[in-house]
Amino acid sequence: MENKIKKVDLIFEKIDYVEILDRTFKRTQDEIILDIIDSGLRGRGGAGFPTGLKWKFAKNEESDQKYVICNADEGEPGTFKDREILTQVPEKVLAGMAICGKATGANEGYIYLRGEYNFLLPSLYKVIEEFHARLKELNFDFTIRIKSGSGAYVCGEETALMESMEGKRGEPRNKPPFPTTAGYLGKPTSINNVETLVFALMIAKEGPSQFKEMGTFDSRGSKVFSVSGDTPKAGIYELELGMSLEDFVNEFGDGDTKAVQIGGASGYCVARKHFKETVIGFEGIPTGGSMMLFNSTRSMYNILTDYLEFFEEESCGQCSPCRVGCQQLLKGIEAVKKGIKPPAYLDDLQKLSETMKLASKCGLGQSAPNPFNSIINNFREEIIY
Amino acid sequence: MTNIEEFVKKQAEVHGKSRESLMPILQAVVQSERFLSEEAMVAIATELDISTADVFGTASFYTFLDTVPRGRNIIRVCKTITCHMKGKDAVIGALEDTLKIKLGETTSDRRFSLLQANCLGWCHKGPVMLINDEVYPEVTPQSAVEVIQEYLKQK
Numbered sequence: 001m002e003n004k005i006k007k008v009d010l011i012f013e014k015i016d017y018v019e020i021l022d023r024t025f026k027r028t029q030d031e032i033i034l035d036i037i038d039s040g041l042r043g044r045g046g047a048g049f050p051t052g053l054k055w056k057f058a059k060n061e062e063s064d065q066k067y068v069i070c071n072a073d074e075g076e077p078g079t080f081k082d083r084e085i086l087t088q089v090p091e092k093v094l095a096g097m098a099i100c101g102k103a104t105g106a107n108e109g110y111i112y113l114r115g116e117y118n119f120l121l122p123s124l125y126k127v128i129e130e131f132h133a134r135l136k137e138l139n140f141d142f143t144i145r146i147k148s149g150s151g152a153y154v155c156g157e158e159t160a161l162m163e164s165m166e167g168k169r170g171e172p173r174n175k176p177p178f179p180t181t182a183g184y185l186g187k188p189t190s191i192n193n194v195e196t197l198v199f200a201l202m203i204a205k206e207g208p209s210q211f212k213e214m215g216t217f218d219s220r221g222s223k224v225f226s227v228s229g230d231t232p233k234a235g236i237y238e239l240e241l242g243m244s245l246e247d248f249v250n251e252f253g254d255g256d257t258k259a260v261q262i263g264g265a266s267g268y269c270v271a272r273k274h275f276k277e278t279v280i281g282f283e284g285i286p287t288g289g290s291m292m293l294f295n296s297t298r299s300m301y302n303i304l305t306d307y308l309e310f311f312e313e314e315s316c317g318q319c320s321p322c323r324v325g326c327q328q329l330l331k332g333i334e335a336v337k338k339g340i341k342p343p344a345y346l347d348d349l350q351k352l353s354e355t356m357k358l359a360s361k362c363g364l365g366q367s368a369p370n371p372f373n374s375i376i377n378n379f380r381e382e383i384i385y
Numbered sequence: 386m387t388n389i390e391e392f393v394k395k396q397a398e399v400h401g402k403s404r405e406s407l408m409p410i411l412q413a414v415v416q417s418e419r420f421l422s423e424e425a426m427v428a429i430a431t432e433l434d435i436s437t438a439d440v441f442g443t444a445s446f447y448t449f450l451d452t453v454p455r456g457r458n459i460i461r462v463c464k465t466i467t468c469h470m471k472g473k474d475a476v477i478g479a480l481e482d483t484l485k486i487k488l489g490e491t492t493s494d495r496r497f498s499l500l501q502a503n504c505l506g507w508c509h510k511g512p513v514m515l516i517n518d519e520v521y522p523e524v525t526p527q528s529a530v531e532v533i534q535e536y537l538k539q540k
Contacts, residue, residue, distance in 0.1 A: 077504040151448035167407030169446040234509035
């Protein structure tokens, strides 16, 4: 059988970043941004906003102070790639931040590191110190600092993250204004995922064409996947985007894969019968990297309960569709399971989940219904009986 | 000035007195005391010149900023899906038996608190537990107990 999974090695490849920075700092802001736009790079945290456009918006803002933030609040269940990137190639992340700083006109950068990864702090401080010395040699004014999280999933949402950095409760803000206009401390801020910043460095190194030639029209390039669950090959893999889920399961499954959760707890559950037509990418089901495989020994009811408990605990509680919705979805399936509510109650819950999608303030409440609906639609009988 | 007031004052000198310093100061107190006492929160509010309600409101938002007394070593076992699938319940059971406490409780000598946490980011190596900032991936009930026994040997 032909192997349709294409492994790539851009993220973890060791490179001489100083030479690339030297070259990039001599270019104009527009040249750097145009390359990123041309490459088709989209944010690797999950939402997939075009990175070049984000940088362009931040660059176009007039301000005495701008910021670059590296979002390392990797909290999505099933995702652990950013930890691995920050462990193996932290200097590449810092270099990506400096390039973003050059492109947008920011001279201060922050890494928001989740509290669960505090053990990385000593090594990161060391790498940052060395990095600052290299920047000084290149005569480039850019300072990177670290801010730590304290165990709140919602702080991965960009505006909640900025609230947290400002010393407040991590409650998402209304958008607009978007962070590129008014971000950290109300200043224009470009906030990017850890992996996105490394790709930006690699595009600065090779030019946009290498990246652009990989993947599909909607999903250019490669992506680091975090593979876990019922698989003999759990771990981190950088793969070209646009593969079908069937090919993915042939490579990573244990031969008995019943369902795959793409995109973590806030993503979608795909049942075996849909593996073939499901594309992993922005034209199909996008993912921040999380791929959790389940085999036929697993109860989908238990899996869904787990996800809903997660959201019920992690909802910030600011807006009622999410706060109450997450609680009711969880209580609802428990009631149906116990026979307190009839199976048709699941239809009512699905209506509630539509309301959550429409009325929740941020991505958490808008995406909590994803696992709910996809599991109910595919495995309704497992929830009822 | 009490010890905690002095500690808070020192932290405010390191991190500054602006609102952005609140998180680093709260984190420093938790790092040293393992939780935020009422006294500590009042001291922080006074030092940063913000209301005590603001300090408590912020602290209580974050799982790792405990406002109830905790033990010197905080054990957090990941409870999210893949760790659940790989047997975190058995690990918690073994820890409960060893420490003679239930989940969520602190030992009477205040050496250990046993808690659960949402995804810790080690899904490929579950079950995983965090003791303070130290990570222990791929633990079994037996290896988890051995880790605790190592901690018990330290004074």
